[in-house]
Amino acid sequence: MTDTAEQAREVCEIDRIVIRFAGDSGDGIQLTGDRFTSASALFGNDLATLPEFPAEIRAPAGTLAGVSAFQIHIADHEITTPGDAPTVLVAMNPAALRSELSLLTGGGTIIVNHDSFVERNLAKAGYETDPLTDGTLDGYTVLTAPMTELTKLACQDLGVKPRDAERSKNFFALGLVSWLYSRPVESTLKWIEAKFAGRDAVIAANRAAFSAGHAYGETAELEGSRISVAPARLRPGTYTNITGNTALSWGLIAASLQAGIPLFLGSYPITPASDVLHELSKRKNFGVRTFQAEDEIAAVGAALGASYGGHIGVTATSGPGVALKSETIGLAVSLELPLVIIDIQRGGPSTGLPTKTEAADLMLAMYGRHGEAPVPIVAARSPSDCFFAAIEAVRLAVEHRTPVVLLSDGYLANGSEPWSIPDVEDLPPISFAFASEPNRTGPDGAPAFWPYQRDERLVRPWAIPGTPELMHRIGGIEKANGSGNISYEPANHQIMVNIRAARVATIANHIAEATVAGDPDAGLVVVGWGSTWGAITSAVERLRSRDRKVAHIHLRHLNPMPGNLGSLLAGFDRVIVPEMNTGQLARLLRAEYLVDARTISKVAGQPFMVAELEAAFTEALDD
Amino acid sequence: MTDTAEQAREVCEIDRIVIRFAGDSGDGIQLTGDRFTSASALFGNDLATLPEFPAEIRAPAGTLAGVSAFQIHIADHEITTPGDAPTVLVAMNPAALRSELSLLTGGGTIIVNHDSFVERNLAKAGYETDPLTDGTLDGYTVLTAPMTELTKLACQDLGVKPRDAERSKNFFALGLVSWLYSRPVESTLKWIEAKFAGRDAVIAANRAAFSAGHAYGETAELEGSRISVAPARLRPGTYTNITGNTALSWGLIAASLQAGIPLFLGSYPITPASDVLHELSKRKNFGVRTFQAEDEIAAVGAALGASYGGHIGVTATSGPGVALKSETIGLAVSLELPLVIIDIQRGGPSTGLPTKTEAADLMLAMYGRHGEAPVPIVAARSPSDCFFAAIEAVRLAVEHRTPVVLLSDGYLANGSEPWSIPDVEDLPPISFAFASEPNRTGPDGAPAFWPYQRDERLVRPWAIPGTPELMHRIGGIEKANGSGNISYEPANHQIMVNIRAARVATIANHIAEATVAGDPDAGLVVVGWGSTWGAITSAVERLRSRDRKVAHIHLRHLNPMPGNLGSLLAGFDRVIVPEMNTGQLARLLRAEYLVDARTISKVAGQPFMVAELEAAFTEALDD
Amino acid sequence: MTDVPVTTKKDWATDQEVRWCPGCGDYSILTALQLLMPKLGTRREDTVFVSGIGCAARFPYYMNTYGMHTIHGRSPAIATGLAMARSDLDVWVVGGDGDLLSIGGNHLIHALRRNIDVNILLFNNRIYGLTKGQCSPTSEQGKVTKSTPQGSLDRPFDAISVALGAEATFVARTHDMDRAHMQEMFRRAHAHEGAAFVEIYQNCNVFNDGAFDAITKRNARQSMIIDLRHGEPIRFGVDRELGVVLRRGRAEVVRVDDVGIQTLAVHDETAADPAAAFALSRLAESVDVPTPMGVFRAVDRPEYAASVNAQIAMAQAADGPGDLEALLHSQPTWQVG
C-alpha cells in the first residue's frame, strides 16, 4: 500500500529535515509522531525517530515534567540517526515550548497552538510573561495557530462535544505539518478510519481536525514557503518502519522457526523491555509461550526450565532484572543449556533513569556472575538490526548450548527506522539436533548416556525429557567432565573451568570476522558497539566528506571478540571508543590487546549527537 | 595459660613438620586437629592449619567421599602456609589412607589404626588387598597401632560401654602423636575436662584413650625416634590461634566500637560464610544485632535499612549470595550509605564446590551491578588479617558513605594461625559524625537540609531518622546533586555518574600506599591479592634464599588501587599475577596500567602450593 | 512521646509536586494519611516511610518525614532492618499489589510472621500502573492486559487470605473512596504493636478504571461492603437485612430473617485462631460480591525488635557489656618473649 502527496505550487525542495513534536503527555504526541512517521515512510523518505516519554509516572497536565516529545529525521538520502537538533519544533503548550526550545537549531521554525498560551498554562510552565510576545522567540520563525478553537469549529456540526473535539487538536497539528512538509494525506485519513474503527464520533472529529489543519496551511498566509523532502534512493525492496523491540521480538520468532523448536519467553515487566513481552504475547499462533512471572528470577528460571524441556528459553529485561538473574545465569553456565538473556539497557545505577537510554551493562553481562562463568555477548546496532541480533543470539545459544546475553538499549527499543524486509529464505540457519540415543557403552557393556560427553566444539548433548534411554540428572554442583556425576576432584574442576572458558572462546571460530568501515588505511580507528553505530557512522562520513581519514569497527560480538580484531587494531596508531558508559569496552580492549584505547564517554541518558562525535573525532585526529 | 612438654631422652630436633590427620567424618578428625593445633600453639610453635571437610552432605561411613582431613604445619620459625605436602599422615581408616596417601611426601611417616583395616572397610575404600601388607606402603615409615582395641581396653574399668569407648579412639591417636612429636600433655587433659564438662563418662574415656595413646608411644617399640619442633622465635606478644571467620567477626565488632555505632548483621546461611553469623550471634552483649533473613536479598536489604537507621549494616555470604545481592548493592551505591558486603569466596560457578576454596569473585565485586556503580573492594590476606581487613572495610564504608565489598575465601575462613593479639588502643580510628542540623538556607530564608550536599571528599551527610529538622527522602532514581530531589536532567545525570566514580577514586588518597616486599630492585614483580599471600611470600623467600631476585606487591585494596601502584609496576620489566581464578586481577592491571601482567592460574578448589609458585616464578625468571 | 509539637496536614506534606495521574486513587489515600498523622501524637522526625517501586511506591516523596524509596519488592526487608535497628521509630511500608505481592511476596509474608513493627499499606489496584498496564497477582482471571491479550490465566491472590496464612497479627481492608474508614484503619494499624497489614482497594483510573466500583461506589457500599465491627453480629445491606454466618468452618452470606440474628457470626478480631478471619476473607471471592472491610484480625504477640532488644539485654546481663580486650583473649592464649 503506497500513496503519493499531491504536489502544490512554490514548494522548496530540501534534502533533510528534523521535526520535533512536543506537548503534554495527554496530547497524543506519540500517536501524532508515529503517524507522521508512517506517512513519511510510505512517501519513501529514509528516516529515524526518537520518542521521548516523560518519566514512567504521569505528571500533572501542563507541567514541564509532563512533556512528551517525538523527534523524526526525514531525508532524501540514507541517514542513521534521528538528528542532533530539530529544525522544526511543534509545541502544543507552553511547557513543551519551554522544555524543548533549547534543542531547536538557531533560526529554526516553531509551530505553536496559540490557544494553549494562557495565564494558567504559562504559569505552570514557569513563564512569567508570554514567550510568544516577550521576545523569547526572536530570531526564530514562529507560526502560531489557534488549533484548539479551529478544531472545535471543525467539529461543530459533527455532533461531537467540544470537550471531545478538543482532544483532536493534535490531528489539526498533524494536518498543518503535513501540508507544510508536503506529506501524503489520503493514507492518514484511511489510517484514522482503521485506528478508531467502531468509534465513529472520534473518527469524524479526527478527520475533520486533520483536514482543517491541512486547509489552514493552504489558505492562511504562512511565512516561509512550503517545504518538501523527496523520497530517498534506498536499496530496492519492500520496506516497513520498525522499532527495535518489535524487530527483536520478530527476530526471536524467526529464530525459533529456523531452529525448529518453540519459543518460551519468561519475563517480568520493566521499562523499556516490557514491549517484548507485549509483542510476543500477541504471537501465540507461532506456538510462542509467554509467561509473566512473579519476578525476574522466576522469569529466567522458567525460561531455563523450558530450555531443559527442549524449548528456546528466553528472558527479556533491563539492568535491574539482569542483576537479579545473575545467579540463575550462572546455573545455566554450569548446566550448559541454551538460554537467551535480553538486556534492554536503561539509565543506571539502581532505578536510575528508567525511560532514558544508556549502555552501561556491558561489564555486568561480561562479569556479573560468581566464579568463572563466561557467556557470549551479542549487541544490536540499530532498531532493525535487533531482528538479526536476536537470531544470532539464539543461534549461539542453541548451537553452542550456552546462555547468551543480547544487549539492546532504550534508544533502539523505542526508536524506529525503515527496514527492507528480508527474504525469509535468506535467514541464517540454526542447526542442531536433540540427542536421541546413548553415546557410550557402560562398564557393564550396556549402552549408557553421558550428558557431559562433548563434541569437537566442546558442546554437550541436549537430551530432553521424553527421550527413552537418556534419563540423566544435571545440577549446579561441579560435575565430572563426561559422566556429569557430581565431582569434587580438584583436577576435574580445573578441567571444567578450562572447558567452560574454551567453549566460549572457540565461538570466535563460528562468528563473522570484524570488518572495517571508512578508511582501512586511516591512522585512527573508532571502535564501537550497540546503538552508537548510527551516530558514529554519520560522524565518520562527515569527516570523510571533509577528506579526513577515519576507520570504523563496530562489534556485533563483545564476547568472544572476533578472532581478527587484535590484528586489525594493531594496524592503527590510535583507537578511540565512544560509549554511553564510562569506558567499558575500552577497558576490555585494553586488557585483551594491550592497546591504548581511549574513551569518549557520554552518560546523560541520551544518545550521542553526531556533532559531538564529529568534534571528538576531529580532536583525536588533530592532536 | 601455658604449659610445657616433658622432654624425654633421644629426641631429634627438626625445624618444621607437616602432619595430616585423616579419617571418617564421624571420627572427630577436626576436633583432633584443632586440639593438636592448640597444644602446638601453646607450646610456642608458629603454625598454619588447613581443615578439609567432605562435601556439605554427609557421606556413608568408611567411604572415600566421607573422608575428613586436617593438615597442620608447625615450625620453629615463621611460616605462612599449612605446608604443601604432609610428612606425616595419620589415617584412621582405609578410606583415609587411600584418599590422602598421594599427598604424603615420599618416605613420609604413616600412622594407622590397624583395627579399622578389615575386609568391609577395605572394600568400602576400594582396596582389593590390604595396603598394609601388599606393598602399597613400601618406602614409607609405617606405624600401626590397634587403636580401637587399646582404647576399649583403656576404658574397660571406667564403666564405659565398648561402643562409646570406641568413639574415643581419636584421642588415642592424639595421645600417640602428641608423644611422637613431643607435644604438651597437661593442657590437653585440662581441655578435655572443660570441653566435655558435665559428661563425666566421656571425659573419663577421652582422658583414658589419650593417656593410653601417649603411653603406647613411650612403651611400644616404635621405628624412628621421637621428634620435637622447638618453639618459634615469634615477635613478643600474647598469641592466640585464630581462624579467618572468627578474626573477621571480631574485626567487625572492633570496628563498631571504633566508630561508636552498633553493628547489624543481616545474613542468610551459606558455606563457608555461616560461621560469621554464628560467631556474631553469640556477641549480642556488644549490642550486635544479627538477623537470619529469608534469603540473601532480604539479608542485604535489612542491613541497608539498618544503615539508614545509623547502624553499621553488614551482610556476610559467598558467591551465590553476592550475585543475588547485586541489585540492592546498586541501590546502596545510589543512596550513598555505608554497607559492608562480605564475600567468603568458594568454588564456582553456580553451586560449584561449596566446601572448597577459590578467589574468582573479584570481577563480580568490581562489575557485578547494572549501570555505572563503582564500589571499593578490600581483601584479606591471612586468617588473622581478616580482623584488620574487616576494620578497614567498615572504615571506608562509614567514612566515605559507600557500600564496600570485603573479600575472603574458604581457605582463610577455616584456616588458622597464631595471632599476636593487638593492643586495643592501637586499632585504627573510624571518624565521622551524623548530621545534626540543616546545611543550607532555603529560598524562603529558612534553614533547609540537602541530603546530597557534599563535603570536600564528595561525601554526603548521614542524617538518621530521629534527628529533628533533617527529614529527607532518598531513593534509587537519579537525584539532583545537592538537593537529592528526583532529577531526569541529562546534565545532572552526567554529573552524578562522574561524582560516584570520583567518590571511589579519591579513596586512593585515604588508604595506605602499596609496598614492595622482597627485592625492590628485582626485574620480576609478583602481584597478588587475598589468600595467595602466604604461598607467594614463602615462594618468594625460597627464591631469594637461592639468591634469585624477586619483588612482591600484595594488594589490600583492589578498588581503588593504591595511587603509587602504577609507578611501582613501571619499575619492573616483568609482572606476574598468581590467582585462584583465570586471571581477574591481571585483567584489571592490564586495563588500568597497560602492563603486560601475566597470570599464574589455579582453579582446582585448593590453595597454591609453595612449590608450584616457586617453580612458576623460577620459570618466569629464567625465560 | 511527651509534648509532641502540634502539627497540621501541611507540616506533613513535602514541597514536591505530587506526580500521579489526575484522578488516581492514590491522592485520596495520601490526603487521608496527611490529615491523620497530626492526630497520632508522633513526630515527623521519628517517622519513616519505606517503599519499593511503583506508582504507590512514590508515596514517601510526599510525606515530610524520613523516607526511603527503594527497589521493587524489597521494602518489607529493608524496613525490617530499620525497625530492628531502631525500635524507637514509627516505620510505614507502602507499596502496590505488584510490589508487595508479586516480586515482594516473600519478604511480605516473612515480615508478617516475624511480627516486625511496621505498618504495611498495600495499595491494591489489581494492575501494574507504573509500567503501564500489565496484570498483577490480584488481577482477576481472564483479565485482558498488555501482557495477557487473551486474558490472564493466573488465579489471583486474596491479599487478606495470604496475610492470614502467613501468621499476621493485624490484618485489615479499606478503600480509597472512604476517608474516614481509611483513617480508622491507619490509626488502628499505627496503634498495633507488630506488623500491621492494611489492604486498600485503590482505583487506577488510567489502566484499570472502576475495578472496585461495584463495591466502593457510594450507592453500592451499603449492600456490597460487609462492615466488620468487633463484638458485633456481622450485618450489612441497605436495611441491614443481610448477615454472615459461620457454618461448617466457612462463612456464608444469609438473609437475617432466614436465620435469625442470634445465629449471625459475631465478629471477634482478637480470636487467637485466625480461622474465622480467614473464612471471612474468602467472601471477597470476586469484585462483584459483598466484600468484608475493616479489621479482620488484631491479636497481641511480642513485637520483633522488642524481643531482639531483650536478647541483647539478657546477653549483657549474662556476659557483661562487650569488652573487646576480653573478647580478643577469650580463646586459649600464650606469651612469646
Place this chain on the structure above:
Amino acid sequence: MTDVPVTTKKDWATDQEVRWCPGCGDYSILTALQLLMPKLGTRREDTVFVSGIGCAARFPYYMNTYGMHTIHGRSPAIATGLAMARSDLDVWVVGGDGDLLSIGGNHLIHALRRNIDVNILLFNNRIYGLTKGQCSPTSEQGKVTKSTPQGSLDRPFDAISVALGAEATFVARTHDMDRAHMQEMFRRAHAHEGAAFVEIYQNCNVFNDGAFDAITKRNARQSMIIDLRHGEPIRFGVDRELGVVLRRGRAEVVRVDDVGIQTLAVHDETAADPAAAFALSRLAESVDVPTPMGVFRAVDRPEYAASVNAQIAMAQAADGPGDLEALLHSQPTWQVG
C-alpha cells in the same frame, strides 16, 4: 500412557551412592517413592524431578528419571517453565523447608495459585540440614540453633496454612515414619491435575533429631495423628474417643462422648471454600498437639499448561498457524525500486 513397560524399584533407582546421614528420614521417603513409581503407570523418561539446594534437594540424583538439581529456592519457578513447555511430562519438585518456604517461598505460593501441574514434596525437618543446623521458617519459636544461640524469635509458618492461603488446589500432609500413608499421599498428588502440595514431616537425626517424635512415633500416632478421611467424621485416639468439630469458624478437638458423633466435622476435601481446611490446619499449632495428616484439600481447577495450550490453539484458530512472511509484512509497507 498406553502399554507402559513393567518396572520395579530398582529401575527407578540410579547407580549413585545415596549420600544422606545414616538414619536420615530422607531415606524412607526415597524408598517409598521408588517403590511407588512403578505403580503409577508412567514412564521414567517422561518423569522429571526438579529440586533446589539442601539435603532434601539431593533427591533427583537418586531417581533414574530426568532430573534438575538447581539452585536454592528456585525449583518451583524452574519447574513452572518446564511444566508449561512440556505438559506431557510428569514433573515433581522436591525441597526442604528452607528451600521452599524461606528463600523459595514466593515461587512456591505463585506456583500454587497458578495451579502449575507439578507435584511438590516439601521435606519439613524444621531445620537447615545441609548448612549444618540453623533455624528454618518452620523451626519452633525459642529454638536454639547455631544462628540463634538465645533461641529463635521467629514465629514459624504452618506450611499447610501458607499453601491454603495461596489458593492451592491440592494440599496434604504425611510423615516419614509411615510408608503406606506417604505412598497414598504421593499417589493422590500424582493423580491431581495442577499443583499438588505435600508436606512431609521428616526427621533430621543429626541436627534436629526427634522433632516429630511426639506425633509420629508408632506408639504416639493413634492419639496424636488426626487422620483426615474424605466424607468421614474426623475422629482419632486410641479408641477413636477424640474428634474434631468446627465451631465459630474454627476447629476444636473434643471428646466424642461430650458432643456426640453427629456434631463431629465431616471432612470434605473437595469443598470449594478452603476455609474449613484452613481451620483444620490450625490444629497443628505446635509439635506436641494432635496434628492432622492426610489430604486437606483436593479441588478441580484448570491446570495452567492446559490453559496455555488452549490459548495457543485459539490463537492459531484465529490467526492461522504462524507465518513469518506475513508477520514481517503485518505493518504498513512500501516498495522502493
